[in-house]
Amino acid sequence: xxxxxxxxxxxxxxxxxxxxxxxxxxxxxxxxxxxxxxxxxxxxxxxxxxxxxxxxxxxxxxxxxxxxxxxxxxxxxxxxxxxxxxxxxxxxxxxxxxxxxxxxxxxxxxxxxxxxxxxxxxxxxxxxxxxxxxxxxxxxxxxxxxxxxxxxxxxxxxxxxxxxxxxxxxxxxxxxxxxxxxxxxxxxxxxxxxxxxxxxxxxxxxxxxxxxxxxxxxxxxxxxxxxxxxxxxxxxxxxxxxxxxxxxx
Numbered sequence: 001x002x003x004x005x006x007x008x009x010x011x012x013x014x015x016x017x018x019x020x021x022x023x024x025x026x027x028x029x030x031x032x033x034x035x036x037x038x039x040x041x042x043x044x045x046x047x048x049x050x051x052x053x054x055x056x057x058x059x060x061x062x063x064x065x066x067x068x069x070x071x072x073x074x075x076x077x078x079x080x081x082x083x084x085x086x087x088x089x090x091x092x093x094x095x096x097x098x099x100x101x102x103x104x105x106x107x108x109x110x111x112x113x114x115x116x117x118x119x120x121x122x123x124x125x126x127x128x129x130x131x132x133x134x135x136x137x138x139x140x141x142x143x144x145x146x147x148x149x150x151x152x153x154x155x156x157x158x159x160x161x162x163x164x165x166x167x168x169x170x171x172x173x174x175x176x177x178x179x180x181x182x183x184x185x186x187x188x189x190x191x192x193x194x195x196x197x198x199x200x201x202x203x204x205x206x207x208x209x210x211x212x213x214x215x216x217x218x219x220x221x222x223x224x225x226x227x228x229x230x231x232x233x234x235x236x237x238x239x240x241x242x243x244x245x246x247x248x249x
Contacts, residue, residue, distance in 0.1 A: 131167070
């Protein structure tokens with residue numbers, strides 16, 4: 001990390017000797033690290049001078065981070081509006097590997113959701129937000145998750161791979177997922193997919209609350225609101241079909 005930081009210090013390119021002096025390391029150590037970084041595309045060596053500069057892999061990773069920041073910025077006003085109208089807490093969830101992570105949260109004073117915090121991981125198979133993301137994974141990745149083990153957090157958690165596979169197919173068809181006290185007794189959640197410009201699912205938007213207030217009678221209206229909000233965010237991200245889907249209701 002110090003080596004990458006040194007290469008980002010302003011000089012267009014640096015040699016092994018210069019880097020070793022700046023970092024207080026042996027030249028052999030610096031050279032070995034540079035060879036490893038070059039193999040991954042994190043640094044590049046000028047074939048004429050032999051000096052090193054940062055590689056395009058870092059640009060690629062930076063673009064991913066930038067896109068995620070853009071998603072948070074685009075989603076936040078819609079999340080605030082949904083929370084205010086519904087009276088419930090709203091989350092934005094992204095995948096890191098097979099781990100869904102809360103990256104944004106809008107709390108509502110009338111809704112108590114104790115388990116969530118930004119940066120916290122949540123189960124992929126036991127939450128509405130996680131199930132939306134799991135349902136839209138490539139088949140090979142989905143099967144990797146279904147091979148388990150699938151932990152039971154409450155008596156309502158789906159731990160049978162065959163049952164969960166059918167459940168995920170319904171989520172894709174209906175366009176939303178429900179968490180009926182599957183992670184924590186007394187809490188319910190509804191989630192909908194957010195799509196990027198090319199139509200692939202990039203995140204999930206969830207609405208969470210106590211089961212006493214997020215009742216079966218209210219679920220249809222809250223589900224529709226969550227789906228509309230997710231589509232509105234998708235439209236902002238360039239998903240061309242979002243507008244027609246919003247008009248269809």
